[in-house]
Amino acid sequence: MKKLLKMILCDVMLICGVTTLSSCNTNSSENPTTITVTDMEGTEVTISNDVDHVACISPSATDFMISFGLGDKIVGTYRSFTYNSWAIEMYPSAANYKAYSYSVSAEELLADEIDLVIIQDTENAESFRNAGIPVIGVHQYSPTGAFDDEVFDTARLIGDIFGGDAKIKADAWIKDVEDTISDIQNEIGITNSEEPIYYVNGEKAKGLYYSDGGNSMISRIYDVANVRLATEKYEVLNVHEVSDEEMISLNPYAIMIGGAYQNILSDELTTSEVWSNLDCNKEDRVYRIPVCMLGIENVSCETPVMLKYTASLFNDYDFDITVEVKENIKKYFDYELTDSDVQNMIRGLDKDGNDMINE
C-alpha cells in the first residue's frame, strides 16, 4: 500500500512537473521577453516586448502610433510634428512631446530613458545601437527600387513590435489602403499614362525645386492614379532638388504642392516670371495637397484619402473630399472635423486658418 501510494505520489509529481514545465514553455513562446523584427533597411532588430519610452523621430510613424493607441508611449518626435496644430488639436498630449531632430545624440536619448528609436534618417543609428538603444529605420522611399509593398512597412512594423490592439489596427489600415487601391483601379483601370506631374515637397523651406524621386511614396501614389512623377528618373541619382531649367524642361502636365510651406510656395509659383508661361500654370493645373498631422502625401493614416484625391484630379473618379477627410479622421483618430476644419486642411492651413509654418 505504502509502495502504491509512493508510486501514485511520484506519478502526480511527475505529471505536475511536466505540466508546469510545458506551461512555462508555452508562456515563453506566447509572451517572449524580446521580439525580433527586420526594419525597412533590412536590419534585424531585437526589441524588448515592454517598450514604453519611444523616440519616434518620424512624423509618419508618430501618426500611426497615435492612431493605433500608442501615443502615450512616445517621449519625443520629429520637431515639425510638435508644432503641427492639427496633431495637437486631435491628440492634445502631443503638445508634451519633446522635439527631436534627426541628428539627436545617443546621450540625449539615454538621458530621456528611451528604449526604442523609430527614425527616418538612420545616419546616427549605429551610435544609438552602440549605446544599447534599438533602432528601427523607416522610410518614405525604397532604398532598392519602386516603393510598392514598403508602403505598409511602417504600420506593419509598429503592429509587430507592440502587438495586441496595435497589430489589429495596423492590419486594418493595410487592408484599407489595399482596398482603396483596388477600388480606384477597378474604377479608372490601369493605364501607362505618361502625363508628368511635378511634385513640390514643401515640408521644409527648400523652395520650388525640392521634389522626390521615383522610389518615393508620391511616385507610388501617382502610379495608382495613372500619372507619373515628373522627377521619377532621379531615383538612381537620389536627387531631390532639381535646377530651375531642369524643372521647366520636364514640362509638367500639372503641379502638386504639399507640406507646411505650400501657401508660400504656391504664391511664389504663381507670381514667378519663369513659371508663368508653363502650360500647367496658365491652365490652372496647380493643386494643393491637404495637410493633417503631416502632409497627406506621406505614408500615414491619411494615405487612403491621398490616393482617392490624386485619382480624382487626373481621372474620372468620383470623390467628395470633405466627406472622405471627415470619415477618415473619425475612423483613425476618433476626432470630429467641421466643414471649416476640412477646408483649412485642404488649403494647408491650421484650424484657425493660419499658415502652419513655425520658424
Next chain:
Amino acid sequence: MNKKGDKENRRFLIITVGLVFLLLLTFFFSMFIGRYHIAVKDVFLYFLGQQIDDVSGDVITYLRIPRTLVAIMVGCSLSISGTIYQSVFNNKLVSPGILGVSSGASVGACLAILFGFSSFMISFSAFIVGFIAVFLTLLIARLFNNKSNIILILSGLAVGGLMSSLVGLMKYLADSEMQLAEMTFWLLGDISGTTINDFWILLPIVIVGCFISIILSWRLNIVSLGAKEAKTLGVNYKATMAVLIVIATALTAVSVSISGTIGWIGLVIPNIVRLLVGSNNKKVVPLSMLGGAIFMVVVDMLARSLAPNEIPLSVITGLIGTPLFVFAIFKRRKEIQ
C-alpha cells in the same frame, strides 16, 4: 627693342581681340546651353527681337541672361582682384581672399542665413563683414608697427582663421536640414538664384573697379617693385597701395556677396595670362578681366548643364583650375627656381 615692343603690342592686341571674341561667343553659347533645350535659331531670333515660344523666351530673359551677366561680373572682379593682390604683395600665389575678405564675407552670409534673412540681406551682410574682416587685418598689422607686407599677409591669415572658426560655429548652430544646406551651398559658390537686379548691383562697382585698375595698372608695376623703387620713381607708395587694396577688396567683397565664395579664379587666371603676355600689369589687368569673365561663364554653363540639380561653382572651378594652375607653375618653373 622697338621691334620687340611692337611685336609684343601686336601680340597683346591679337590676344585682346581674341578674348573679346571668345567672351561674346561664350555669352552666345550660354544662351542655348542648359538643361532646358533652346534651339540656336531661337537664340538668334530672340536677339533679333523676333517672337519665339514663351517658355524659351522666359528662360533666356529671366534665367540665362541674368546669370551669365553676373558670371561675367564675378569672373572679371575676382581675376582683377587676384592680379592686384599678387602684384601688391609681389607673390604670384596670393588669392583674392588673402586679407580675409572672403572668409569675412562667409561669416556675414552665414550669420544672415542663421537669422533667416532675405537673399538681399545675405549679400549685404556678406559685403559688410567682408570689409570688417579686412579692416581687422589692417588693424592687427598696424599693431606690429612693421611696414613689411609679410605682416599684412600673416594678419590676413590670422583673421581668415578666426573667420573660418566663426563659420564653423555658425554651421554647428544651424538647422541641419535647412540652414546648413544653404550655408554649404553658399560657401561653395552659387549663382543659380541671381536676378538682373544682382547684375545692376555689381555693374557700377565692377566698372569703377576695372576702370581704376586699368588706369593704375602702370603704377601697379611700380608698386610691385617695392617701396624704395616706387619712391625713386616718384610714386606715392602708401597711397597707391591703399587705393589698390581698397579696389581689390571691394571687387572681391561685392562678388562674393552675390555669388558666394568661388575659389581658384583669382589665383589661376592672372597666372595663365602672365604666361601669354608676361608680367606687365598694363597687359595683365585687362586680359585677366576678359579671361576671368570667360572662365566664369564656362564654369556656370557646366554647373547648370551637367546634372539635374546645380553643381556648386567652386567644385567646377577647382576641377578645372587645379590642372590649369599646375600647368602655369610648370611653364614658369625656371622663373620660380
